[in-house]
Amino acid sequence: MDQPQASPLLTATGFCKSFAGFVALDHVDFTLHAGEIHALLGENGAGKSTLIKTMTGVVQRDAGSLTLNGEEIAPRSAKEAAKAGIATVYQEVNLAPNLSVAQNLFLGRQPTRLGFVREGEMRRRARALMAEFGLDIDVSLPLERYSVAVQHIVAIARAVDLSARVLILDEPTASLDAHEVEVLFAVMRQLRARGIGIVFVTHFLDQVYAICDRITVLRNGRLAGTAAVAEMPRMDLVTMMLGHELSEATHVRPPHRDGGETLAIFSGFGKAGYVEPFDLTLQKGRVVGLAGLLGSGRTETARLVFGAERADHGSATVAGRQVGLASPGEALRLGFGYCPEERKTEGIVAELSVRENIVLALQARRGVLKPLSRREQDAIARRFIELLDIRPPDPERPIGLLSGGNQQKALLARWLATEPRLLILDEPTRGIDVGAHAEIIQLIRKLCAEGMALLIVSSELEEIVTYADEVIVLRDRAHVARLTGDALSVSGILGAIAADASQAA
Ligand SMILES: Nc1ncnc2c1ncn2[C@@H]1O[C@H](COP(=O)(O)OP(=O)(O)OP(=O)(O)O)[C@@H](O)[C@H]1O
Ligand SMILES: [Mg+2]
Known part of the structure; x- marks a missing residue:
């Protein structure tokens, strides 16, 4: 049945954009109503992201028109768009990490008196704003002292405070834990009730069904x-996104694998104030998952294992030999690979090509005296572009020009190229679409079958139980439970996390 249609708040008509002959947008129409949350998927x-950037004038479009409340607008920058009432939080948050939370919230629009910034007033308003978002934090501390999740919420709060009529969120939930997602959703519902139209980009389909009113698929x-x-x-939605049906194979749990040959043993390994001492055994052909809330010590554990942070407790043995794991360089020589969570700050080198980014870790392991020939580099890059279906399949394109998910795949390729004995993956499917998700899980299983040992940090519990042989649950920077066999299930993991929460309360 037809609903009486409210006149649209924002209408994009016939949007086209090509980058050096590559068509990124081809006559795309998009309509947003006031008071709706509209999922933009694909x-x-x-x-x-290109549709968003061409609507907000961050990227110039080749064709198309944009109206806000029936009036044609042509913002030429994010600032102009914000002035017109379109606030945007981009996929890669760009705030000033060394400035305080309050300064970030009011950057460029601090309350002033006779030209002087009124610090007290700014802090008071910042506190009130964060409280609206359910965050009780010290707004005078530098932003970098907080988790990525809090940083995202600050970016959103900053955008929303600009008396926006349209709020565009490009993958805001990629690094939030379940509780933080709820905090964000509560805010989104509140804004929707105020009549703001929200464009929401996400790869989490559960979230689409939990909060969105309409969907547009590219x-x-x-x-x-x-x-x-x-x-x-x-x-139907997945089929619309992929253009074909998704294979169901990834939902099936693989047969349980018995431990293979032991690769590494960590005993009483840890660092004061970072992660409590833990025992961990990694075996060839086996996946160990690290689960827990954000900030529980999962990434910290991974960094210790890789020598990115130096342990001050316990010992580590690799292939029967005691090792120091004093630096990532040492880990690399031992055949460890580590694909971090924060691709922008720890991962990609935006100006370098896809090929150069892919061969980086392999080259580092070989050392400067044994450079890879151009021919070898080309072969490696092509192999992984094909294996991971990196798009567009052009090894010479600067990686910064790839979409977020494709950058993530290239980062994974970098570590696969080193053929590690142990591969540590921190949130390997973050920002990756449903189709590629399935491919990456298949790949994890294949690597495992070939004898690689894997240590995987993941917030996606449904997913982790399909590929892990053992899951370690963390809380407050300590390993609190080890689940294997029948105990290894989503409810088992949640139970271990919840037991922690009730203890803490
Ligand atoms: N500045 C640019 N120069 C060249 N190509 C670009 C540029 N920006 C985007 N592209 C290309 O346009 C296509 C669309 O990219 P876009 O970032 O819009 O994808 P997306 O849907 O946001 O993907 P993701 O889910 O991975 O974030 C990609 O193939 C990308 O490589
Ligand atoms: Mg994007």
Whole structure:
């Protein structure tokens, strides 16, 4: 049945954008109503971020018109868009890490008196704003002291405070834990009730069904369809995104693997004030998962194992020999690989090509005296572009120009290229679309079958139970439970986390 249609708040018509002959947007139409949360979906590289950037004038479009409340607008920068009432939080948050939370919230628009910034007033308003978001934090501390999650919420609070009529969120939830997602959703619902139209980009389909009203799907730069969430069953949605059906193989749990040959043993390993001493055994052909809330010590454990942070307790043995693990260089020589969570700060080198980014770790391991020939580099880059379906499949493109999810895949390729004995992955499927998710899980299983040892940090419990042989649950920077066999289930993990929460309360 037709709903009486409110006149649209924001309308993009016939948006086109090409980058040096590559068509990123091809006559895309998009409509946003006041008081709706509208999911913008599609595979990695489908054009979601480009649509957003061309609407807000961050990237100039080749064709198309934009109206806000029926009036044509043509913002030429994010600032102009914000002035017109379109606030945006981009996929890669760009705030000043060394400035305080309050300064970040009011950057460029501090309350002033006779030209002097009124610090007290600014802090008071910052506290009130963060409280609206359910965060009780010290706003005078530098932003970098807080988790990525808090940093994201600060970016959103900053955007929302600009008396926005349209709020665009490009993958805001990629680094939030379940509780923080709820905090964000509460704020989004509040803003929706105020009549703000929200564009929400996410790769988490559960979130689409939890909070969105309508969906627009892009595929290869074209509009694949628009529908009300209630009228779009999940399988149809996935098919619309991929252009074909998703294979169900990834939902099936593989047969339990018995431990293979032991690769590494950590005993009483830890660092004061960082991670409590823990015991950990890694075996060839086996996946150990690290689960727990954000900040529970999962990434910290991974960094200790890789020598990115130096342990001050316990010992580590690799292939029967005692090792110091004093630096990532040493870990690399031992055949360890580590694909970190924060691809922008710890991962990619934006100006370098996809090829150069992929061969980086392998080259580092070989040392400067044994440079890889150009021919070897080309072969490696091509192999992994194909294996991981990195798009567009051009090894010479600067990696910064790839979509977020494709950058993530290239980072994974960098470590696979070193053929590590142990591969540590921190949130390997973050920011990666449903189709590629399935591919990466298949890949994890394949690597495992070939004898690689894996240590994987993941917030996606449904997923981790399908590939892990053992899951370690962390809380407050300590390893608190080890689940294997029948105990290894989503409810088992949640139970271990919840037991922690009730203890803490
Ligand atoms: N500045 C640019 N120069 C060249 N190509 C670009 C540029 N920006 C984007 N592209 C290309 O346009 C396509 C669409 O990218 P976009 O970032 O919009 O994808 P996305 O849907 O946001 O993907 P993801 O889910 O991975 O974030 C990609 O193939 C990307 O490589
Ligand atoms: Mg994007």
